[in-house]
Amino acid sequence: MELLEKDGIKANYTTIKNWQYDAFMKFSAMILNDKKLFPCIPASIGFRLNQFRYAFLNDPRENETVYQFADALRTFGEESKAFGAYTSLITIFQTPLDLAEDYSVDEYRVLFWSILKNVTKLDRKEWPSHIPGEPENHIWEYCFDGEQYFIYCATPAHKRRKSRSFPYFIFAVTPRWVLEEFHSTSTSEKVTKKIRERLLAYDSVKIHPDLNLYGNPTNFEWKQYFLSDDHSSPSRCPFSFLHKKNDHKHSGL
Numbered sequence: 163m164e165l166l167e168k169d170g171i172k173a174n175y176t177t178i179k180n181w182q183y184d185a186f187m188k189f190s191a192m193i194l195n196d197k198k199l200f201p202c203i204p205a206s207i208g209f210r211l212n213q214f215r216y217a218f219l220n221d222p223r224e225n226e227t228v229y230q231f232a233d234a235l236r237t238f239g240e241e242s243k244a245f246g247a248y249t250s251l252i253t254i255f256q257t258p259l260d261l262a263e264d265y266s267v268d269e270y271r272v273l274f275w276s277i278l279k280n281v282t283k284l285d286r287k288e289w290p291s292h293i294p295g296e297p298e299n300h301i302w303e304y305c306f307d308g309e310q311y312f313i314y315c316a317t318p319a320h321k322r323r324k325s326r327s328f329p330y331f332i333f334a335v336t337p338r339w340v341l342e343e344f345h346s347t348s349t350s351e352k353v354t355k356k357i358r359e360r361l362l363a364y365d366s367v368k369i370h371p372d373l374n375l376y377g378n379p380t381n382f383e384w385k386q387y388f389l390s391d392d393h394s395s396p397s398r399c400p401f402s403f404l405h406k407k408n409d410h411k412h413s414g415l
Contacts, residue, residue, distance in 0.1 A: 163217060163230065163233040163234045163237050164237075165215040165216065165217055165234065165237055165238060165241070165251070166215065166216040166217070166218075167212055167214070167215060167216070168186070168190070168209070168212055168214065168216070169212060171183070171186050171216065178218070179218070181256060181330075182218040182254070185218070185254045185329070185330045185332075186216065186254070188328070188329055188330070189252065189254070189328070189332070190209070192328070193205065193206055193209045194206075194209070194210075198364065199360050199363070199364070200325075200360075200364070201325050201357050201358075201360035201361045201364050202325075202357060203353050203356060203357055203360075204248055204344055204353070205248075205250065205334070207248050208246070208248030208249060208250055211246060211248055213245045213246035213247075213248045213249040213250075214245075214249065214250055214251075214252050215238060215241075215242075215245060215249065215250075215251055215252070216251075216252045216253075216254065217230070217231075217234035217238075217251065217252070217253045217254070218253075218254050218256070219231055219234070219253055219254070219255050219256065220255070220256050221255065221256050221257075221258060221261065222255040222256075222257075222261075222273055222277060222331055223261070223273070227255065227277070228277060228280040228281055228284070229284065231253060231277060231281050232281045232284040232285075232306070234251065234253060235251065235281065235306050235307065235311075235335065236286075236306070236307050238251040238335070239306065239307045239308070239309040239337070240307075242309075242337055242340075243339070247340060247343050247344075248340065249336075249337070249340060250334050250335060250336040250340070251333075251334070251335040251336075252332065252333075252334055252335075253332065253333045253334075253335065254330050254331075254332050255330060255331040255332065255333075256330075257318065257329070257330040257331045261318075261331070262318040262329065262330075263318075265317070265318075265319055266319055267317065267319045267320060267390060267391050269319075270315075270317040270319050270331065270388075271388050271396075271400075272400070273331070274315050274333075274387070274388050275388075275399075275400035275401055278304060278313070278401060279400075279401055281306065282306070285306055285307060286307065287307050287308045288308075289305055290305050290308060290310065293305055293310060297382065297383075297384040297399035297401050298382070298398070298399065300377070300378065300379050300380070300381050300382060301377070302382075302383060302384065303338065303376070303383040303384075304383075304384075304387070304401075309337055309338075310337065310338035310339075311335050311336060311337060311338065312335075312336045312338065312341060312376075312383065312386075312387075313333055313334070313335050313336075313387045314326075314333065314334040314335075314336070314387065315331075315332070315333055315387055315388045316328035316331075316332050316334075317331055317332075318330070318331070319391070320391050321366075321391060322365065322366040322367045322391050322392070323365050323366075323367055323370070323389060323390075323391050323392075324364055324365050324366065325361060325364050325365050326389050326391075338376075341376065367391070367392060367393070368393070370389045370390070370393060370395075371393060371395070372385040372386055372389065372395050373386060373389075374386070382399075384399040384401060385399075
């Protein structure tokens, strides 16, 4: 799948679908809003530097969409290091009116994990050996095509946690190497503190207790992917480890 960049989307707005351009413009407005600062400072930098890449996918309830997402993620993983140190893959799903208006936060959560589980079935590579297969392990994070990712999800159903609210169902997929590079800088602690200050001002609820740092014994990445609109938290991850290692490989196949 060809991934798009923001200048290309703006230049070719007449050739993409109306909903796609509308979604991109709403995303741009959210990131660039000077009066209501988007909490994630590295995301704002990545957007302004044109290091984000975009994929517009079908209705997330359609089977074909899983293949689209897997294709986009595979392409992104192969090319991401050429995009810059603040890159993420922004996947925006077509969100029909019934999906936007009728789905609850919990129903979106089910949809989110269903997509990830089904995309894992399409993975052509083995799960990285150094990443545990079970999300209950604090080192676990989502992997695809040999790459490790943090996934942010926002939905139309989120109302109070505005940092997770967007008119379209959307995933922002960030490679682990991007996050490691950020945390290796001398300013990372200061920026992280500023992000939390912005979260308090941005959301109508307090910072979710599941927000933590990767590698901490008390941290679970899967809980941060999809936050509730309140302070509730699922007791177990809906993701089951489906990517099994092959005991035998056949050369030439």
